[in-house]
Amino acid sequence: MALKFPIFMDAQSTTPVDPRVLDVMLPYFTERFGHPASRNHSFGWEAENAVDRAREQIASLIGARDPKEIIFTSGGTESINLALKGVAEMYREKGNHIVTTAIEQRAGLDVCKRLERQGFEVAYVPVGADGLIDVDLIRRAITDKTILISVMFANNEIGTIQDISSVGKLAKEKGILFHTDATQAVGKVPVNVEAMGVDLLSCTAHLIYGSKGVGALYVRRKGPRVRLAPMIDGGGHERGMRSGTLPVPLIVGFGRASEICREVMPEESARLAKMRDRLQDAILSSVDEAYLNGHPERRLPHNLNISFAYVEGESVLMGLNKESALASGSACTSATLEPSYVIAALGASTELAHSSIRFSLHRFTTGEEVEYVGRRTIEVVQRLREMSPLYELAKEGVDIKSIHWKAE
Ligand SMILES: Cc1ncc(COP(=O)(O)O)c(C=O)c1O
Incomplete structure (x- = not known):
């Protein structure tokens, strides 16, 4: 279709x-x-x-x-x-x-x-x-x-x-x-x-x-x-x-x-979890330094939250938003550009809290949509990384945290 x-x-x-x-x-x-x-x-x-x-x-x-x-x-x-x-x-x-x-x-x-x-x-x-x-x-x-x-x-x-x-x-x-x-x-x-x-x-x-x-x-x-x-x-x-x-x-x-919901829950949650897992596997197997946020098993079947080091979540969304609707952090707070307090509460760095993307599937999500969004997310993250001096330095083995940035 x-x-x-x-x-x-x-x-x-x-x-x-x-x-x-x-x-x-x-x-x-x-x-x-x-x-x-x-x-x-x-x-x-x-x-x-x-x-x-x-x-x-x-x-x-x-x-x-x-x-x-x-x-x-x-x-x-x-x-x-x-x-x-x-x-x-x-x-x-x-x-x-x-x-x-x-x-x-x-x-x-x-x-x-x-x-x-x-x-x-x-x-x-x-x-x-x-x-x-x-x-x-x-x-x-x-x-x-x-x-x-x-x-x-x-x-x-x-x-x-x-x-x-x-x-x-x-x-x-x-x-x-x-x-x-x-x-x-x-x-x-x-x-x-x-x-x-x-x-x-x-x-x-x-x-x-x-x-x-x-x-x-x-x-x-x-x-x-x-x-x-x-x-x-x-x-x-x-x-x-x-x-x-x-x-x-x-x-x-x-x-x-x-x-x-009561009638369809067992079938629906199994189906969504399967698609979500496919999306997760596709992304994590193709993108390095991508981290799953939250518990790997004890989580909602339709939720996937990933932080992509060296890219801003907002930039990933901008690269995708003509073709798909995703969230960085929580939609309820995304009017502000503060890093996600939830990801920060997990002990993640501010950078990783800023780089989180939430994918959430629903009753009418199709396998084709999941496959497409996964592929496009990987492409956008890879393109942003190619433009990221920080990512380049990290790949050369430089410890980013040891860099002292000068203002002038
Ligand atoms: C965990 C949680 N609590 C409360 C709310 C607020 O619910 P409502 O949008 O119906 O006011 C939301 C909204 O998404 C939510 O995710």
């Missing part, structure tokens, strides 16, 4: 809406436009039923016992805000300490920064060179004032999957609430809040082939019953935790998207 350009390989920033998802959404924009809180007519009942069905579909994807534990929000960012700020405000009397990791997505880190300004103390647990947290470091970071542990399920840049069950077990043992930002993991790998001891979980529709603008926060109702201070006050929707009229068409799509 002929390739269609540009090739989208940035599926950890967002995904296209699956046509099957769009199909079920459309009627809720037009003939089924009722308000789910309208209790006294059939338009309202129809909308409420549709929302409840979506709650069930999402609950089932993440292993929640009760669909009422799903609170709809505008997306992952809002869910994370509600979880962290909601716990901080509600449990402030109990303590003012939070444990999280250094590689959370910006939403998690920025909320923590704000809470610090409001008098909270936050421990940012570092990760190892493979991006995995050591659960023992979390244990040691806990104090008698800790009210919340927040650890992302899978990282948005390097795809590393954390040992969520062990963190959940630790949180239970200590009687501390546990939130996970599972925005990148839900729908891609098995997630089960009951089996993993998760009390709060953030996710979003647009990363699982649903629409942008809708997300969910799982809030445990039993063992323990988690209470949250709302961030948005109003009509008391969503059990008082998030007021505002629900975007029914988006929610219906989110539900269907979850249902499809």
